Amino acid sequence: MAIQGMELFAVAVVMLLFFIMLKQFGIWEPLGLDESFDCDLELSMVRHQPEGLDQLQAQTKFTRKELQSLYRGFKNECPSGLVDEETFKSIYSQFFPQGDATTYAHFLFNAFDMDRNGSINFEDFVIGLSVLLRGSVTEKLRWAFNLYDINKDGYITREEMLAIIKSIYDMMGSYTYPSVREYAAFEHVEIFFQKMDRNRDGLVTIDEFIETCQRDENIMSSMQLFENVI
Amino acid sequence: MAAGVAAWLPFARAAAIGWMPVASAPMPPPPREMRRGQDGLIILNVSGSKFQTWKNTLERYPDTLLGSTERDFFYHEETNEYFFDRDPDIFRHILNFYRTGKLHYPRHECISAYDEELAFFGIIPEIIGDCCYEEYKDRRRENAERIQDDEENNEANDLVLPSLSFRETMWRAFENPHTSTMALVFYYVTGFFIAVSVMANVVETVPCGYAPNRVKEMSCGDRYALAFFCLDTACVMIFTVEYLLRLIAAPSRYKFVKSVMSIIDVVAIMPYYIGLVMTDNEDVSGAFVTLRVFRVFRIFKFSRHSAGLRILGYTLKSCASELGFLLFSLTMAIIIFATVMFYAEKGSSASKFTSIPAAFWYTIVTMTTLGYGDMVPKTIMGKIFGSICSLSGVLVIALPVPVIVSNFSRIYHQSQRAEKRRAQKASKQAGQALVCKINPTFETQHHHLLHCLEKTTNHEFVDEQTYETNFMEVTMTKPPMSCSSSMSSSPHALSSCCSRRNKRKSFNVPNSNMTGGRRGSIQELSTIQIRERPLSNSRSSLNAKFEETLPLNSEEQPYITAAVISMPTPPGTTPEGGDSTSSTDFLRSNIVRVSAL
Numbered sequence: 001m002a003i004q005g006m007e008l009f010a011v012a013v014v015m016l017l018f019f020i021m022l023k024q025f026g027i028w029e030p031l032g033l034d035e036s037f038d039c040d041l042e043l044s045m046v047r048h049q050p051e052g053l054d055q056l057q058a059q060t061k062f063t064r065k066e067l068q069s070l071y072r073g074f075k076n077e078c079p080s081g082l083v084d085e086e087t088f089k090s091i092y093s094q095f096f097p098q099g100d101a102t103t104y105a106h107f108l109f110n111a112f113d114m115d116r117n118g119s120i121n122f123e124d125f126v127i128g129l130s131v132l133l134r135g136s137v138t139e140k141l142r143w144a145f146n147l148y149d150i151n152k153d154g155y156i157t158r159e160e161m162l163a164i165i166k167s168i169y170d171m172m173g174s175y176t177y178p179s180v181r182e183y184a185a186f187e188h189v190e191i192f193f194q195k196m197d198r199n200r201d202g203l204v205t206i207d208e209f210i211e212t213c214q215r216d217e218n219i220m221s222s223m224q225l226f227e228n229v230i
Numbered sequence: 231m232a233a234g235v236a237a238w239l240p241f242a243r244a245a246a247i248g249w250m251p252v253a254s255a256p257m258p259p260p261p262r263e264m265r266r267g268q269d270g271l272i273i274l275n276v277s278g279s280k281f282q283t284w285k286n287t288l289e290r291y292p293d294t295l296l297g298s299t300e301r302d303f304f305y306h307e308e309t310n311e312y313f314f315d316r317d318p319d320i321f322r323h324i325l326n327f328y329r330t331g332k333l334h335y336p337r338h339e340c341i342s343a344y345d346e347e348l349a350f351f352g353i354i355p356e357i358i359g360d361c362c363y364e365e366y367k368d369r370r371r372e373n374a375e376r377i378q379d380d381e382e383n384n385e386a387n388d389l390v391l392p393s394l395s396f397r398e399t400m401w402r403a404f405e406n407p408h409t410s411t412m413a414l415v416f417y418y419v420t421g422f423f424i425a426v427s428v429m430a431n432v433v434e435t436v437p438c439g440y441a442p443n444r445v446k447e448m449s450c451g452d453r454y455a456l457a458f459f460c461l462d463t464a465c466v467m468i469f470t471v472e473y474l475l476r477l478i479a480a481p482s483r484y485k486f487v488k489s490v491m492s493i494i495d496v497v498a499i500m501p502y503y504i505g506l507v508m509t510d511n512e513d514v515s516g517a518f519v520t521l522r523v524f525r526v527f528r529i530f531k532f533s534r535h536s537a538g539l540r541i542l543g544y545t546l547k548s549c550a551s552e553l554g555f556l557l558f559s560l561t562m563a564i565i566i567f568a569t570v571m572f573y574a575e576k577g578s579s580a581s582k583f584t585s586i587p588a589a590f591w592y593t594i595v596t597m598t599t600l601g602y603g604d605m606v607p608k609t610i611m612g613k614i615f616g617s618i619c620s621l622s623g624v625l626v627i628a629l630p631v632p633v634i635v636s637n638f639s640r641i642y643h644q645s646q647r648a649e650k651r652r653a654q655k656a657s658k659q660a661g662q663a664l665v666c667k668i669n670p671t672f673e674t675q676h677h678h679l680l681h682c683l684e685k686t687t688n689h690e691f692v693d694e695q696t697y698e699t700n701f702m703e704v705t706m707t708k709p710p711m712s713c714s715s716s717m718s719s720s721p722h723a724l725s726s727c728c729s730r731r732n733k734r735k736s737f738n739v740p741n742s743n744m745t746g747g748r749r750g751s752i753q754e755l756s757t758i759q760i761r762e763r764p765l766s767n768s769r770s771s772l773n774a775k776f777e778e779t780l781p782l783n784s785e786e787q788p789y790i791t792a793a794v795i796s797m798p799t800p801p802g803t804t805p806e807g808g809d810s811t812s813s814t815d816f817l818r819s820n821i822v823r824v825s826a827l
Contacts (some may be wrong), residue, residue: 132244176689
């Protein structure tokens with residue numbers, strides 16, 4: 001007897017359900033690649049060991065004890081010895097819960113990651129900290145310039161400065177007094193360029209930057225602010 | 231957690247140098263570093279096992295025994311160490327809490343011993359990490375239940391208090407038959423009559439020989455109708471008396487009437503009385519005969535006499551959802567196969583599969599491998615599907631029953647765990663709020679950092695509600711009076727302890743000396759800080775409840791937050807002037823200001 005359409009459909013459905021049931025109970029696997037093994041195989045964790053204590057002592061201005069204490073804290077937080085950008089952003093964001101610190105953390109990460117390999121190891125960390133905490137004012141200013149110069153070409157353009165300033169304003173969040181207006185960042189950039197850009201060419205070079213900062217009392221005094229953080 | 235973030239704070243502060251060249255306003259001076267001295271090792275001797283750690287590690291949690299000066303009571307001068315006469319195995323976990331910020335609960339430890347150690351060292355159990363929290367709570371609950379059961383058993387075995395009233399003695403006699411001989415006698419008598427009644431119900435349907443002028447065989451019930459009637463009457467009288475006595479003796483009659491056992495009692499004796507009332511009415515007697523089936527419920531009265539029956543009933547009740555799902559999946563399979571069989575057998579002549587519901591019977595019988603044979607498929611397609619049906623019946627019913635049972639027990643517990651976790655979360659957060667008292671040094675430094683950010687951008691942090699109010703009042707000239715509302719709770723350890731800042735200064739001078747003095751701050755509602763509030767010195771203006779935020783007139787007096795209770799003295803007069811030369815003044819006034827988060 002001929003099987004009509006409805007019965008064919010019913011047959012097909014029942015067959016399908018049957019096979020699904022078998023598959024569910026693991027009795028019959030459809031012919032597929034053995035992908036199960038690949039997932040379990042994970043790369044062993046990338047680990048980084050810092051250079052010796054003596055070399056670090058030579059490269060930075062920290063004492064031996066300070067380096068030891070710094071490393072202990074660093075290793076505690078990052079057992080693998082490396083901080084990648086995501087972790088860095090999440091750590092830094094915890095200090096600024098009201099705003100969005102990820103953009104600024106990105107710039108900061110690039111400023112610390114000197115060999116641009118996408119992760120900060122202990123040497124980068126401690127060398128950066130050494131400049132910030134124990135360096136001369138010129139070195140600190142140089143570091144700040146390096147931070148602002150996003151593409152590291154030796155010039156700060158308006159766009160780079162705007163990005164930096166916006167990221168700083170982002171950290172404030174939306175609940176501020178007075179509330180951050182749209183063009184607050186623009187104004188801030190204008191003020192900055194007026195102060196720093198001597199030859200009005202729209203770019204700030206390292207020399208202009210350092211020179212202008214050295215003339216500004218407020219900036220010079222604020223550079224000394226965090227001397228005794230460690 | 232807090233320990234981790236605190237470790238990165240010096241880095242974040244150092245990186246703030248990046249803001250300096252673009253700052254719009256001068257930076258506030260840094261808080262004075264309280265030089266703690268060199269970080270040294272501390273030796274903790276716990277019953278002979280020596281543990282060593284850095285002093286800083288212990289001081290991360292200043293409200294515990296080890297992190298505060300309370301440990302000085304345990305200092306042993308002769309050996310220059312701190313000696314604790316406690317369990318060293320459990321102490322290992324407590325010390326790991328300081329090191330990693332996570333408290334773990336070891337499974338092999340006794341829960342009460344662990345609790346005692348935690349209480350001794352001043353650690354709140356609510357901060358146990360997620361990995362061990364469930365286990366801990368389960369064990370604790372088990373322990374509490376066990377203690378409660380023990381207490382109940384003890385109470386049950388206690389001697390009777392002389393001052394029980396007659397009613398209460400009767401109730402006790404009913405519930406615990408072994409308390410007195412009368413109760414025991416009553417218990418056995420009722421049990422006997424239940425058995426007799428059930429047996430009578432059974433026997434009265436047995437065919438008992440032929441009556442003189444009947445063709446069909448008579449049942450014993452019809453033949454000896456009077457005897458059975460008398461027996462039934464006696465049993466029902468006993469049951470009625472028992473029910474009434476229980477009703478009188480029950481301490482809460484309403485609760486008794488609602489209980490399952492009493493409903494069974496009523497249902498068991500009702501048919502008799504209904505029968506008494508309605509013997510003459512022919513129309514209803516048919517229905518009455520059916521009502522007699524409820525007499526079988528008398529067998530459930532045995533459950534008062536058998537604990538096993540009660541346990542079975544309870545087990546079934548508790549597995550109701552799994553059984554329901556099993557039934558549902560079986561129903562699905564039955565419907566599918568019945569439909570298929572119906573359509574497959576539709577064409578054949580004289581098919582028994584007259585409708586899909588008729589095919590249900592076939593499907594059930596086939597899937598449970600009963601195979602009565604009263605309905606069989608005749609077409610080839612029908613036979614094919616019939617065989618698939620019986621094969622899948624074996625699979626669907628026989629094989630996965632244990633798998634399903636264990637799977638669902640697992641899923642059920644998982645969903646229960648999710649529920650439990652949700653319920654526990656609330657208490658856990660409350661406990662964490664209690665515990666989350668971060669180092670005051672960390673607080674001051676963190677607030678200084680945020681203040682630097684504010685100076686860089688020349689804007690200030692405010693809380694959401696203040697933002698709303700200020701948004702409305704754009705043109706006001708008076709200083710805004712803002713209320714501190716409760717902050718939206720944030721999961722961060724940081725923000726749960728930091729309070730909201732309330733700005734009260736006049737805003738028409740953007741670059742004026744905004745640091746220090748004229749800020750009032752209202753403490754965030756964190757439980758531990760509420761407790762500490764009475765400890766802090768307060769100005770007269772603070773005598774108001776903390777909900778009443780800024781008194782309108784006392785502009786001059788800043789508030790003291792309770793965030794730093796180590797600062798005993800309030801600031802002097804109005805600490806005007808941000809770049810104050812005296813760092814102590816600033817420290818106090820800086821403490822006053824707590825930035826909003």
